[in-house]
Amino acid sequence: MxxxxxxxxxxxxxxxxxxxxxxxxxxxxxxxxxxxxxxxxxxxxxxxxxxxxxxxxxxxxxLHEPQRVNEELVHFRKREGTRVSTRLSTLAKAELYGRLITLLDRQLELPPVCFQEITAHTPEEIESAAEKCRVDWGLGLGPIDNMTRLAEKLGAFVTSFDSLSDEVDALSVPLERPFIVRNRAKKSACRQRFDIAHEIAHLILHSGITTGDRATESQANRFASALLLPRSA
Missing domain, CATH: 1.10.260.40 (lambda repressor-like DNA-binding domains)
Structure with missing residues (x-):
């Protein structure tokens, strides 16, 4: 056993x-x-x-629960010099946190998951996708009061791993109930807001796509920028 x-x-x-x-x-x-x-x-x-x-x-x-979190699934924004031990530890924490969320999902009435999948590649398409999301979510064109609350209302969990080092910026895991992990080592509130918007972008733009390369990270940055400050505003 x-x-x-x-x-x-x-x-x-x-x-x-x-x-x-x-x-x-x-x-x-x-x-x-x-x-x-x-x-x-x-x-x-x-x-x-x-x-x-x-x-x-x-x-x-x-316990014989199947491990669902692997590096191909996770939108894992890490630095080039990230140690293997840091990467493996972060994935292990994500796996156990995913199991906790499964238990909570059975006991609590949580908001439905509302990260619609959108295909967008060019900067113009990505900005249009971000503005469409603002309309669908009833955000208008003004500042978003609280990015954590927004992600939670869309059905995600937002957390932080205490030992997440500077080698890992942030990550998101697109399970049935997705979750976003931010890095508390960053002291900038503006950067934390941007990181959450960046991970929301991955959940919307990159379902089933391995991320972490320059192209997908640039797309997520473009979406996050347009979500936080639309061009029309």
């Missing part, structure tokens, strides 16, 4: 290496790797020790 992928998920969530986990439970790095890949199964005593080391319950290792 032991699910090694959940052991790996918890380890990456806490940004720990195989060696660090092995030291905490007095095992070798190779053995922890065997547990994560399903080649070996821990004793009940070791499973409890691993749970304590990774701040989860032993039952967490018995």
């Amino acid at each position: 032991f699910n090694g992928s959940n052991l790996r998920l918890a380890r990456l969530y806490h940004e720990l290496s195989l060696e660090q986990v092995a030291e905490r439970v007095s095992k070798t790095r190779q053995y922890i790797q065997r547990l994560e890949t399903g080649i070996a199964v821990p004793t009940p005593v070791l499973a409890k020790e691993l749970a304590v080391a990774l701040k989860v319950t032993p039952e967490f290792f018995r």
Whole structure:
């Protein structure tokens, strides 16, 4: 019943290496790797020790939920020098946050998801798409009071990961109930507003498209600019 992928998920969530986990439970790095890949199964005593080391319950290792968050799905705005460990940790946090949202969605009456998919490529098409969204959402042409509230009214969750470093700007995950993760390391309120608008752009313009390249990031920036300050205003 032991699910090694959940052991790996918890380890990456806490940004720990195989060696660090092995030291905490007095095992070798190779053995922890065997547990994560399903080649070996821990004793009940070791499973409890691993749970304590990774701040989860032993039952967490018995869950068999499919992992839905992967790098191809996530609109992941990272810098060129982003470390592999930072990227993997961020994806692990996104996976667990997605599971939390699924639980909340079952218990709460949340707004319907209203991120309509729009195909737009040229700067003019993208600006028109942003202005259409403002009309559909009843925003008029004036300033948007609160970008977080807007995203939430459209059916998304907006959060932040405390340990999200300067290596990652922001990200969004287009699940059935999408969510946006902003970087609290940025102190500029204007930049935070723009980041949320940028991620809204990905949810609208880039459904099913791998993003992060110069073209898609430029398109999302154009949409965010037009959403926050329409040309006609």
